[in-house]
Amino acid sequence: MNPEFAGGVFTAAGAQFASWYARLWRPLGELTVAVTRPSPGDRVLDACCGSGASAVPAAIAVGPSGHVDAVDMAGGLLDQGRATAAGLDQLVFTEHDVLTWDGGPYDLVQCVYGVFFFPDMDAGARRLISRLRPGGRFAVTTWRHDGMARIVPIGQAAAAAERPELTGPAGRVGSQGRIDTPEKLTTWLTGLGLVDVEVEEIGFVQPLHPEDAWTLFLGAAMRAFITGMDEAAVARVKERYLAGLAEAGLTSLDCGSLVAVGRVPA
Template sequence: MQTSEDIIREQQRAVWNQFAPGWKKWDDFTMRFLQPMGDAIIKAINLKDTDAVLDVATGTGEPGLTIASIVTKGSVIGTDLSENMLTIAQEKAKQLGLTNYQTQLADVSKLPFADSSFDAVSCRMGFMFFPDMAQSAQELVRVLKPGGRLATSVWAGPEQNAWISLLMGIINRALQVPPPPAGAPGMFRCAKPGLIAGFLEAAGLSGVTESVLSDQVIYKDADEYWANMNEVAAPVVSALKQVDQTTIARIKEEVWTSLREQYGNGELALPFSTLIIQGSK
């Protein structure tokens, strides 16, 4: 019998397989956007060139691919639930000539690795999707060697992430979208300070610290913003596919008006904020 967590995993797998083509199309843009978080994770795990590293929820490959270019005498395994996303990661590794990077389809709550297998574990923007965050934290720490380092990033609150909350706020008001159930997977599920740190400490990580990383994502104009959101942002696509073109046009006009009023015409510099959590075993 399927549990609610099994159902969530299947939904996540289906969604990410569906969105893989859009992520591939926008990969250069998205990787630039997410690079500050990847860089912070890489700094936190203090890599040696011989390290064996696990990159969980690797998606199209980062920060695992960058890590593979650093651990030249070591190795990186990137895991994800989505076969289609992993295919993109494999293609990128081949293009980059990274022979020490491989992917493996895996569920973070039941990682197919022995205890103490990795010198470091990275996880950029993954925890918000894990059905059981406590169990996932236990697994990440279990496969980490004693003395190994772990770092992860999650989104801070919606008020600090106008790049998505501006659009979703307008959509939610226009369509009267009910709020998700408490604790359901979603972008801001992990925004509460100390939440993920607490899971990692309970799983056995020590010296856990949490810091805020804030920056801006740059869109060349409102057209690029709208196109990007309609091809890579699952909650946007899910909401808009339920309504007619007239409603979509009205929402789009309200979004553009809000963008112009708050950020001006032309290039858009939209703020984002994340939490970086790190520790050692």
């Protein structure tokens, strides 16, 4: 997704994104920081920060002597983050394309469910890595192949019935498939020049009521599929999507994720 489009989709998704904050984004942001473990005084970039799910715990970890830049294109989500983070003066939210962000140098750059949206994932990750000090750490959180990846194609197929151009790989909203196993993620990060790469697997399954499955569609990247569609078409997409989930027996949401951390050589 190009950065402006991503920012527009996620700002439009604001209310539904917020409805999943406590159940999805916040716990996985907290779990990410339980792996990345910034130290007091660290300088951190949280790239694609959304409403601050991982930026807030990072800011608590670095404390008042540290600093966290939380950067995203979705101004609406940043406003939610600022409200959550009131009083955490070391955390600064900025609306900006992370691919042209030139802050730093940072001790840690973390990107939680963001890298796979970059139009060129390798170039985007290289850009983020370039903001690190020598010896600094780069962390990526992404969906595991057997989790969220089962739902998104059902949403894509439901929308493709209205928009044939969404059919197949060309209609995909991201490059998750390139990094959705520990092996693929390790190979990718090592290929970008990182050393000491370690991947932590996070298992996290929760119930999924059909109405909540629809707010998930509207509150995250699947929303891109229906951007600009009229109401009647969206209603048909919803019907097909829910029927598709039922047919696949998806009555729970597998949020299984991978958190990888590697280091640039000192």
